[in-house]
Each structure stands twice: as C-alpha cells, then as structure tokens.
Amino acid sequence: MTQTEDKNEVRQLTYSGAFNEGLRQVMAQDPDVFVVGEDVGIGGVFGAFAGVADEFGQHRAVDTPISEQAIVGLGIGAAVVGLRPVVDLMFMDFVMVAMDQIANQAAKLKYMFGGNAQLPLTITTSGGAGLSAAAQHSQSLEAFLCHVPGLKVVMPANPYDMKGLTVSCLREDNPTVLVQHKRMFGVKGEVPDDLYEVPLGVAQVVRSGNDITLVTYSRMVEESLKAADLLAADGVTCEVIDLRTVAPFDLDRVLDSVKKTNRVVVVHEAVRLGGLGAEIAAQIQEHAFDHLDARVGRVGAPFTPVPFSPALEALYVPDAERIAVEVRETLDL
Amino acid sequence: MQPTAETLHDLHRRMVRIRLFEEAAGRLFEGSRMPGFIHLYVGQEAVAAGVCGALRPEDQISSTHRGHGHLVAKGGDLNRMMAELMGKSTGYCNGKGGSMHICDFELNMLGANGIVGGGVPIAVGAGFANAYRGDGRVSVVFFGDGATNIGAFHEAANMAAALKLPVVFVCENNEYAEYTPRDRTMAIDDVVERASAYGMPGSVIDGMDAVAVYSATHEALDRARSGDGPSFLECKTYRYYNHHGVQTLGAKYRSDDEVREWQERDPIERLEALMVDQGEVSSDEIRTVWNDIQAEVDDAVRFGEESPLPNPSALLEDVYTVREGVSR
Numbered sequence: 033m034t035q036t037e038d039k040n041e042v043r044q045l046t047y048s049g050a051f052n053e054g055l056r057q058v059m060a061q062d063p064d065v066f067v068v069g070e071d072v073g074i075g076g077v078f079g080a081f082a083g084v085a086d087e088f089g090q091h092r093a094v095d096t097p098i099s100e101q102a103i104v105g106l107g108i109g110a111a112v113v114g115l116r117p118v119v120d121l122m123f124m125d126f127v128m129v130a131m132d133q134i135a136n137q138a139a140k141l142k143y144m145f146g147g148n149a150q151l152p153l154t155i156t157t158s159g160g161a162g163l164s165a166a167a168q169h170s171q172s173l174e175a176f177l178c179h180v181p182g183l184k185v186v187m188p189a190n191p192y193d194m195k196g197l198t199v200s201c202l203r204e205d206n207p208t209v210l211v212q213h214k215r216m217f218g219v220k221g222e223v224p225d226d227l228y229e230v231p232l233g234v235a236q237v238v239r240s241g242n243d244i245t246l247v248t249y250s251r252m253v254e255e256s257l258k259a260a261d262l263l264a265a266d267g268v269t270c271e272v273i274d275l276r277t278v279a280p281f282d283l284d285r286v287l288d289s290v291k292k293t294n295r296v297v298v299v300h301e302a303v304r305l306g307g308l309g310a311e312i313a314a315q316i317q318e319h320a321f322d323h324l325d326a327r328v329g330r331v332g333a334p335f336t337p338v339p340f341s342p343a344l345e346a347l348y349v350p351d352a353e354r355i356a357v358e359v360r361e362t363l364d365l
Numbered sequence: 366m367q368p369t370a371e372t373l374h375d376l377h378r379r380m381v382r383i384r385l386f387e388e389a390a391g392r393l394f395e396g397s398r399m400p401g402f403i404h405l406y407v408g409q410e411a412v413a414a415g416v417c418g419a420l421r422p423e424d425q426i427s428s429t430h431r432g433h434g435h436l437v438a439k440g441g442d443l444n445r446m447m448a449e450l451m452g453k454s455t456g457y458c459n460g461k462g463g464s465m466h467i468c469d470f471e472l473n474m475l476g477a478n479g480i481v482g483g484g485v486p487i488a489v490g491a492g493f494a495n496a497y498r499g500d501g502r503v504s505v506v507f508f509g510d511g512a513t514n515i516g517a518f519h520e521a522a523n524m525a526a527a528l529k530l531p532v533v534f535v536c537e538n539n540e541y542a543e544y545t546p547r548d549r550t551m552a553i554d555d556v557v558e559r560a561s562a563y564g565m566p567g568s569v570i571d572g573m574d575a576v577a578v579y580s581a582t583h584e585a586l587d588r589a590r591s592g593d594g595p596s597f598l599e600c601k602t603y604r605y606y607n608h609h610g611v612q613t614l615g616a617k618y619r620s621d622d623e624v625r626e627w628q629e630r631d632p633i634e635r636l637e638a639l640m641v642d643q644g645e646v647s648s649d650e651i652r653t654v655w656n657d658i659q660a661e662v663d664d665a666v667r668f669g670e671e672s673p674l675p676n677p678s679a680l681l682e683d684v685y686t687v688r689e690g691v692s693r
Contacts, residue, residue, distance in 0.1 A: 096524060099523065109491040141476075144461060181684050184685075205686035
C-alpha cells in the first residue's frame with residue numbers, strides 16, 4: 033500500500049531496506065560514520081549498502097580486500113581513535129575468520145585498557161539457513177559471540193526493529209554485532225521514515241498469552257507466531273517474546289512472562305546443544321524456579337552442520353510444527 | 366634526516382629510560398614482586414627510541430607483548446607503568462591490563478598486545494582514520510619477525526598498501542620467535558622481502574643504531590604524510606633476555622657467544638661513543654643522565670609498591686560503556 037492510497041498508512045519497507053535507511057540517516061547526521069567491507073562500494077552482495085557510495089562518496093563506503101581479520105582490525109583501529117565504523121562481514125560464518133580481532137581485541141579493549149578507551153564499532157553480518165547455502169554460509173553463530181564479555185549482539189526480527197536497532201547500534205560506544213537473517217531480506221513491514229531508535233537490550237512481547245511463553249529472536253519469531261496460531265486451535269494461548277538483542281538479553285521481561293504463564297520454551301535456529309537457549313533456560317530456573325510448572329523446553333537445530341539439499345535443510349531448520357510439538361510436550365498435552 | 370645534537374641527547378635519554386626501567390622491572394619480577402609474564406625490551410632500545418624520537422606527538426604507535434620500551438619511548442609515565450606492571454589501581458589500566466596491555470591514549474600509544482600480530486590490523490585502522498580525516502598523522506606499528514608469519518600481518522600489510530594508508534611498519538627482527546630461531550620459521554634471508562610482495566618500499570636498518578633508525582623513520586614518515594602510502598623498516602636487533610623472564614646466558618636455544626657478540630654492539634654504548642666523539646657530551650654528563658633516570662625509576666618502583674591494589678568493585682567495571690540516558 034502506498035501513501036497515496038492511504039495517508040494514515042505507515043510506509044512499507046523491506047527488512048533490508050530498513051537497515052539501509054537507518055544507516056543512511058545516521059551517516060547523513062554523523063560524518064564519523066563510514067562503511068567498510070568486501071563489495072560495500074557497489075552496495076554489498078545482498079544490496080544492504082545500496083546507494084551509500086553514491087550518496088556519501090567512496091571514501092565512506094570503502095571496498096576492501098577479502099581479509100576479514102584486517103577488515104575488523106581496520107574498524108577497531110579507526111574506532112579507538114574516534115571514528116564510528118560500520119564493518120561488514122557479509123556472512124556470519126566469516127565471523128569465525130575474524131574471531132581474534134572480534135573476541136580477543138575488540139571485545140576486551142575497553143576492559144583491559146582500564147576503561148581508557150572505547151570502541152564505537154558496529155559489525156554487520158547475515159546469518160541463518162534456508163537458502164541452500166550449505167555448511168559454511170548458513171550458520172547461526174550467536175552463542176559464540178554472546179559468550180564473550182564486551183560484545184553486544186543484536187538480531188532483529190522485522191523491518192521496524194531492523195531500522196531502530198540499526199540506529200541504536202550505530203550510536204553505541206561498544207562493539208556490537210548486528211545480525212540480519214538472510215531469509216528475511218525481502219520481508220516487508222511498516223517502517224516510519226523518521227530517524228528513531230529501538231533500544232538495545234529490551235525485548236518485546238509480540239503476542240500475549242497465558243498458557244506458555246515462547247522466548248525467541250530473529251526469524252524464529254515468525255515461526256513461533258505461526259506455532260502460536262496452530263496451538264490456538266487447540267485452545268492454547270502462547271505469549272511470544274522477541275528478545276531483539278541477545279547479548280545482553282532482557283531477562284526481566286522473560287521472567288515477568290514466565291511468572292504469568294509458568295511454562296516456557298526457548299526457540300532458536302542455532303544448534304540446540306550449547307546454544308543460547310541453554311543459558312536462557314538456566315537463568316529462568318535460577319530466578320523463577322518456584323514459578324515453573326514444567327521443565328523449560330528448547331527448540332533448536334540438530335547437532336549437525338547445515339546440510340545443502342533442500343530436503344535435508346528443511347529438516348534441519350526449526351519450524352512452527354516442531355515448535356508446536358515442543359510446546360505440547362512442555363504442556364504435557 | 367641526520368639528527369641534531371639535541372636529538373642525540375633526546376635519543377640517548379629515551380634509551381637509558383627504557384634500559385633502566387626494564388632492568389628494574391626484571392629485578393622485581395625475579396624477586397616475585399611483580400605478577401604475570403614479563404617480556405623485556407633490553408637490547409632493542411635503539412628501535413623504540415629511534416622511531417619515537419622521529420614522531421610528532423599526535424602520531425600513533427601500536428605495540429606488542431614486548432611493549433614497555435615503546436611506551437617509555439613515546440613519553441610514558443614511569444610511575445603509572447610500574448604500577449600497572451604490579452597490578453595496582455594507579456596503573457595505566459587501573460591494574461586490569463598489566464604488562465601486555467599497557468597503553469596511553471593521551472600519548473597516542475594505542476596499546477601493547479598479547480596476541481602476536483594482533484595489533485597490526487588495528488594500527489592500519491588508525492592509519493585509515495588519519496587518511497579519512499586528512500589530519501597528517503601517521504600510525505606506526507611495531508611487531509617482531511615472528512609476527513610476520515601470522516595471517517593478520519599479511520592481511521593488514523596488503524590492506525594498508527592497497528588503500529595507500531599513512532602507516533609505517535616497523536619490524537624488530539631479533540632473530541627469535543619466542544625460542545625458535547628465525548631460519549627455522551621462514552625461508553627468506555631478510556624479513557623485508559615480504560614488503561615487496563605488497564608493493565611497499567622497505568629497507569634493512571641496523572637496529573642497534575638509534576641514529577640509523579631515526580633517519581630511516583623520518584623518510585618513512587615523510588612518505589606517509591605525502592600520501593604515498595606505507596613503508597616497511599626491518600630493524601635488525603637483539604633481545605638480551607629470553608623471550609620471557611630475566612635469563613640472559615645459559616639458554617639451550619642460543620649460544621652465550623652469540624649473546625655476548627650482540628652485547629658488544631650495545632645500542633646505548635654506541636650512541637654514547639658517538640656523542641663523546643663528536644664532543645657533544647662528557648662521560649661525567651653521561652653518568653649524570655643515568656643517575657637522574659635511575660632516581661626516577663627508583664621513584665616509580667616506590668610509587669608502584671606503595672600504590673593500592675584495585676578495589677574489588679573494579680572487577681565488574683568497564684566491560685561496557687554505558688550510554689547516558691539509556692538504561693541498558
């Protein structure tokens with residue numbers, strides 16, 4: 033729907049377009065913000081940086097060699113002397129190539145220098161399976177990042193949050209990893225055209241319910257909402273919480289919901305073993321044990337690399353059906 | 366650029382400060398009055414002094430695990446350095462970084478680094494910021510011969526050359542990667558050969574000669590400031606002590622004769638001989654310099670020992686920067 037059709041309707045943008053708009057609006061305000069990475073000068077391989085070089089010049093949309101360590105290092109060095117870099121790592125799998133710079137350097141810099149430095153660095157990347165990109169271009173590796181003190185990790189689930197969280201990341205003085213889900217680039221939603229923030233570390237209840245809480249983030253929000261629809265047919269009402277930021281995650285909002293529903297399932301696309309769901313489940317039982325009427329359920333990918341064949345990949349990625357199965361087990365239905 | 370008489374005095378003082386600071390730190394470490402690891406810079410003083418003597422205050426340096434000398438040469442406060450090495454709250458990093466993370470952002474010393482080669486990409490990033498702002502600053506990165514075997518170095522060297530950034534790569538070739546001799550870890554005679562692979566001019570410098578290092582650095586800085594991109598200086602030098610700790614002779618991985626040969630070429634004695642020869646200074650004046658700096662180092666040791674340990678609350682502080690007006 034366009035604005036000419038209905039003046040009251042908020043404009044629609046894609047998930048990817050929302051990122052692009054947030055970035056460009058911040059860049060227009062702050063000359064210290066620039067983008068650096070492979071192919072960002074032509075707009076990025078997924079189009080996330082489309083038009084940035086045209087609007088702000090090549091010196092603010094800097095193409096680099098395929099050198100992930102040096103790309104992140106460039107961002108760290110520029111940030112520590114006061115610029116506000118946006119470093120693109122294209123695929124989340126490539127985070128592992130740059131892990132020394134991310135985990136040993138960026139994350140620790142402020143602390144090990146006694147608070148005498150800060151790092152306004154945003155790392156953007158795209159994670160998630162579903163495009164038959166196979167084992168090295170499909171992973172959800174947020175648990176690696178969340179385990180490192182000093183990093184923030186942000187995983188938007190819709191275009192509105194994507195823009196607001198992008199703006200917040202770019203205004204952070206901490207190293208922050210903004211993870212887009214590559215299966216959602218074309219997803220459309222209402223996005224205001226003004227510059228706004230969605231605060232980091234604040235979850236959102238995206239569906240209210242009384243029987244069970246689904247704690248989730250990124251593309252699994254959509255699957256969890258579908259699962260809630262399936263379960264509603266059985267008379268089960270699910271409360272769905274979108275964490276939005278996974279490090280630090282909004283424990284208070286999760287606990288408030290668990291105290292209401294007394295049952296909870298944590299849902300993520302990442303491998304279940306050692307995943308973020310394990311930590312969230314542990315913290316729920318530490319802080320709300322007496323409120324729980326059942327063990328905390330978990331939904332995640334099996335303990336395998338991401339397979340290539342669509343037939344296998346469909347079995348790998350959690351979906352609404354599997355979430356509903358776990359909810360029924362947790363509810364003992 | 367040949368140094369003036371005043372510059373010779375300056376280089377001399379920088380080197381003596383490093384030597385005496387390191388000898389004192391080594392004694393404290395040996396006497397268990399200093400925790401953790403210690404990688405002493407003794408023997409390599411001409412490199413840090415020669416390079417930092419040629420810099421403007423606003424130029425940045427990035428350092429290594431063997432980083433005390435670089436900070437001293439950049440003008441570091443000996444009290445805060447010694448306190449940091451002792452893990453005291455008055456130290457440069459409030460006792461939370463120690464020897465391998467010592468830094469002074471006001472002096473544009475962007476930090477030592479515990480990961481070999483890990484600081485090289487970061488230094489290139491500072492160089493990028495200098496070019497982005499067009500402020501004429503140069504980012505200088507120190508690293509060892511061993512660091513040129515790690516991928517981060519190669520990525521960063523290529524990046525700096527490809528983007529034509531104002532960076533000077535200073536390789537301190539002390540011939541050992543920890544305890545392994547260089548000829549067993551690379552099949553080239555000079556580390557500088559690697560520079561040409563990235564289209565970067567490089568030169569081999571006698572790293573025991575502060576004047577030679579100073580002059581070569583000036584040329585590299587001029588090139589960087591003119592927008593012509595990075596340069597590579599291989600300074601051939603030697604570490605008197607082992608990779609870690611305070612042992613000099615009697616090691617299995619190198620001969621005592623080799624150590625003594627390098628000590629014969631001591632960089633401080635060499636500069637002093639030159640200064641006396643040129644009639645710039647008398648041996649009495651040299652002695653005064655040593656005595657004055659020794660008193661300063663003694664004060665630093667006292668300052669460190671008398672300083673309080675960090676408050677327990679410091680454990681949880683400074684993991685994140687908290688944004689004003691935002692609750693999380």
